[in-house]
Amino acid sequence: MSGDDPRRVELAERLAAVEQRVARACEDAGRDRSQVTLVVVTKFFPAADVRLLAGLGVRDVGESRVQEALAKAQEDALAPWPAPAGERLTTHFIGQVQTNKAAAVVGWADLIHSVDRPKLVRALDRAAQAAGTVQGVLLQVDLEDGADAGRGGVRPADLPALAELTAGSEGLDLAGLMAVAPRGADPDAAFARLAELAAEVRASYPGAVVVSAGMSGDLEDAVRHGATHLRVGSAILGARPGVR
Template sequence: MTDREAELAANLARVEERIASACAASGRKREEVTLIVVTKTYPASDVRLLAGLGVRHVAENKDQDAAPKAAACADLPLTWHFVGQLQTNKARSVAEYAQVVQSVDRPKLVTALSAAAERAGRELGCLVQVALDAESGTRGDRGGAAPDLVADLAERVASAPGLRFDGLMTVAPLSGPYAGRERAAFERLVELSSGLRAGHPAATMVSAGMSGDLEQAVAAGATHVRVGTAVLGDRPRLG
């Protein structure tokens, strides 16, 4: 085992212990929470090592980095999640390699992803990103749609050819009523998710929590946590 592989293995073990402990503290089963390793800015060689250590879900936030990395790792049994703010002109590229886009936040993006998925002959899972710092009818500082826009976006995704509505995602807001209140923010996301289940019973994904707040996300009911630094550490990054 190389030094880097040993480092990643140790970091993964620590994150796994945190998730397991958070699940136990919340009375949840460990298998209810999926770890997504955010590999943005890190090289394909790290992705390959992570896959060898059992990681099956990875995430990227920039298409220009993700597309070549996904191509270099196309032989690996991985599910690729796109988690960054996405321009409509990048939809065609993202639809070629991502299985899930977690950052759907406006009707134009739904239209673009639908056309791209149809062109690629693929079904693309989509999460609506909720901005808990956004005023009614607007988008948040870190992407995402205000809570009052979520139901409409969910319907648009669910009815769009080539797309599948899988659930909701959020990033802990830096401003607004939920700033500094990660647990409350994630509980609000779970509440919104539950409200959509009547019309979309299969949309069970709740993606919330990162390296610094995954425990709060698990406690609130998140089904997926997105962890980067706690797994990959502070090694030199891509330019």
């Protein structure tokens, strides 16, 4: 595809701007840029955009709807990418997972960010064992403590039990925590709380080092409080197209 393709140029400019923000946030926090993974959230955008992003060096992409992710995979947009040195796209599922979709998500995602209840842990564990794999998962924490159940997440008080169940599951690898800052609240305070919870989980499960936090509007706060993965969509891809 021509380097002058308007969409490619737009994505390149937006990606560069976000990369500058991340680099500056890391510098301000005294962290190395290599400690933070940028996950480009491609939900609702076409497979063509995923291919353009891969050509621009993006290696981590996120989706939140199972059918859309599978459709893009069938177009090879989210299949292992024939990049230099054997690199491939790492796929992240960031949306709520229905238990009856567990097998499909396990078959697609390298890392599932949104595990928030025992029933889902058991469904993903069964699916992973049936597939002969170990599925990486993050536990989504509800930083609003039940005030907005529609966004998902385990309440902090119930986190230790869910972590214990997940860590004891043969087919799952407890990789860490994920959270979304509450609407209208100070993201700095929210991510400070997430950092505390992440430290508590790591004390019992040292391998749970991932902290998935921060999006287009609050990534600097997330980096300051130790986020290892940022989930950025609109700042890179632009306004979300009409949902089909």
